Amino acid sequence: MIHIVGAGPGRADLLTVRAARLLARADAVLYDRLVSPEVLELVRPGAELIDVGKNEGQQEQIQATIYVRLEECASRHETVVRLKGGDPMVFGRGAEEWAWLVERGYEVEVVPGVSSALAVPALAGIPVTYRGLAGGFAVLTGHRQNGTCTQWAAYAHVDTLVVLMGVEHRAEIAACLLEHGRAADTPVAFIENGTTPRERVVLAKLGDVAQGSTRVNAPAVMVVGECVRLRSTLLAPCISRMVG
Numbered sequence: 001m002i003h004i005v006g007a008g009p010g011r012a013d014l015l016t017v018r019a020a021r022l023l024a025r026a027d028a029v030l031y032d033r034l035v036s037p038e039v040l041e042l043v044r045p046g047a048e049l050i051d052v053g054k055n056e057g058q059q060e061q062i063q064a065t066i067y068v069r070l071e072e073c074a075s076r077h078e079t080v081v082r083l084k085g086g087d088p089m090v091f092g093r094g095a096e097e098w099a100w101l102v103e104r105g106y107e108v109e110v111v112p113g114v115s116s117a118l119a120v121p122a123l124a125g126i127p128v129t130y131r132g133l134a135g136g137f138a139v140l141t142g143h144r145q146n147g148t149c150t151q152w153a154a155y156a157h158v159d160t161l162v163v164l165m166g167v168e169h170r171a172e173i174a175a176c177l178l179e180h181g182r183a184a185d186t187p188v189a190f191i192e193n194g195t196t197p198r199e200r201v202v203l204a205k206l207g208d209v210a211q212g213s214t215r216v217n218a219p220a221v222m223v224v225g226e227c228v229r230l231r232s233t234l235l236a237p238c239i240s241r242m243v244g
């Protein structure tokens with residue numbers, strides 16, 4: 001059996017109990033770039049730790065290598081964990097790997113994880129829904145942006161938009177949302193390295209993001225919508241934010 005496991009958004013104590021138990025008895029762990037060192041510390045000492053993080057521009061080739069490494073580990077070990085950042089079924093090709101393994105006769109267990117799409121904004125004081133302010137949300141990939149705005153039309157008026165992998169194309173994404181009628185003064189937050197000691201939050205207006213005046217580094221979660229304004233209230237002293 002191969003276990004496809006969510007590593008959560010960064011902090012080790014945001015792992016599921018099931019994930020922590022599997023890491024503690026794993027023989028081999030193949031992990032992605034966004035899995036934090038803190039989480040890797042929970043892997044059983046002596047287990048094989050294999051970094052299969054993808055680099056830009058060589059994804060197909062690296063994906064093929066991941067499959068080879070997975071099969072090779074499965075032939076030698078009993079407990080093989082494929083560890084993926086956040087939730088393994090939210091982008092990152094987790095479901096593709098699942099299908100590939102099933103096609104080859106492997107038994108697969110999926111262990112969901114806490115996705116950065118919801119947890120990173122929440123811990124930065126930005127809930128994706130809030131009664132009277134945001135009645136729904138959509139989670140999108142910024143990689144969908146390939147020079148055409150049409151794909152953003154359907155989402156431009158969703159109350160809260162959460163964009164993963166959107167840092168590189170943030171200006172185009174914002175411009176497309178404006179083109180499809182979203183107001184220029186809509187608040188936007190970028191949360192870099194959420195839940196880790198390196199977390200940094202950049203606040204802006206959609207119009208400014210479209211102008212290219214916002215400095216942001218990946219990885220970051222981009223949140224567009226009125227709920228961004230709640231941050232100043234929710235992170236006031238004495239509000240129960242996770243600390244330490």
Ligand SMILES: C[S@@+](CC[C@H](N)C(=O)[O-])C[C@H]1O[C@@H](n2cnc3c(N)ncnc32)[C@H](O)[C@@H]1O
Nearest residue numbers: 086087090092115116164165193194219220221
């Ligand atoms: C390939 S997607 C994987 C998402 C992952 N499966 C999840 O559920 O969180 C990678 C993107 O997730 C976002 N991301 C993941 N962890 C993050 C974190 N700790 N802080 C900010 N963004 C994060 C970034 O937008 C990054 O480019």
